[in-house]
Amino acid sequence: TQLLEQSPQFxxxxxxxxxTVYCNSSSVFSSLQWYRQEPGEGPVLLVTVVTGGEVKKxxxxxxxxxxxxxxxxxxxxxxxxxxxxxxxxxxxxYNFNKFYFGSGTKLNVKP
Amino acid sequence: ExxxxxxxxHLVMGMTNKKSLKCEQHLGHNAMYWYKQSAKKPLELxxxxxxxxxxxxxxxxxxxxxxxxxxxxxxxHLHTLQPxxxxxYLCASSQAGGGNTIxxxxxxxxxxx
Numbered sequence: 484t485q486l487l488e489q490s491p492q493f494x495x496x497x498x499x500x501x502x503t504v505y506c507n508s509s510s511v512f513s514s515l516q517w518y519r520q521e522p523g524e525g526p527v528l529l530v531t532v533v534t535g536g537e538v539k540k541x542x543x544x545x546x547x548x549x550x551x552x553x554x555x556x557x558x559x560x561x562x563x564x565x566x567x568x569x570x571x572x573x574x575x576x577y578n579f580n581k582f583y584f585g586s587g588t589k590l591n592v593k594p
Numbered sequence: 595e596x597x598x599x600x601x602x603x604h605l606v607m608g609m610t611n612k613k614s615l616k617c618e619q620h621l622g623h624n625a626m627y628w629y630k631q632s633a634k635k636p637l638e639l640x641x642x643x644x645x646x647x648x649x650x651x652x653x654x655x656x657x658x659x660x661x662x663x664x665x666x667x668x669x670x671h672l673h674t675l676q677p678x679x680x681x682x683y684l685c686a687s688s689q690a691g692g693g694n695t696i697x698x699x700x701x702x703x704x705x706x707x
Contacts, residue, residue, distance in 0.1 A: 528697060575695070579690075580692065
């Protein structure tokens with residue numbers, strides 16, 4: 484079983500639509516990262532959220548860390564084909580360098 | 595440019611070959627990792643090194659042999675691999691200790707024929 488559950492697993496939408504990806508756990512994390520990965524490439528860090536309730540914006544992407552530091556969401560406004568990729572969340576443990584990854588959300592934005 | 599560089603980016607090897615993957619990080623981190631990513635599977639942690647010492651081996655077969663000569667370099671030596679070992683191998687680094695961020699390299703695509 485995955486410590487971090489991501490949903491949905493797959494998402495295919497039209498350009499211009501909005502979407503939200505969720506990352507949920509019953510465990511508390513020190514911080515949580517979101518990555519975007521293209522086929523055959525390594526995951527690229529988008530954001531790290533640290534404080535419970537924190538909201539960070541990166542252009543059309545909005546990231547939120549849950550108040551209890553157990554979950555997070557990624558919202559994309561007006562999706563573009565360039566947003567296509569695999570989105571991964573990762574929770575960082577408090578006391579040692581251990582990271583728990585979700586299984587990913589594969590996003591396809593059609594022109 | 596993530597600060598973590600992997601070479602080669604692509605590798606095709608026969609089952610009897612010996613090859614190595616190389617990783618170098620320029621972020622001043624003291625922890626390095628090898629992950630395996632296969633199609634339709636989540637990221638699988640293979641090895642963790644903290645301050646050059648191996649602190650985690652996630653039941654990886656001995657045909658994969660890691661080496662960490664210093665905090666900036668990490669190798670994965672490959673010997674008598676199987677076709678099912680074909681995957682994207684990702685190197686990553688972070689600061690040791692809790693609450694940090696992990697950064698990935700571009701990955702090495704390995705095909706075993």
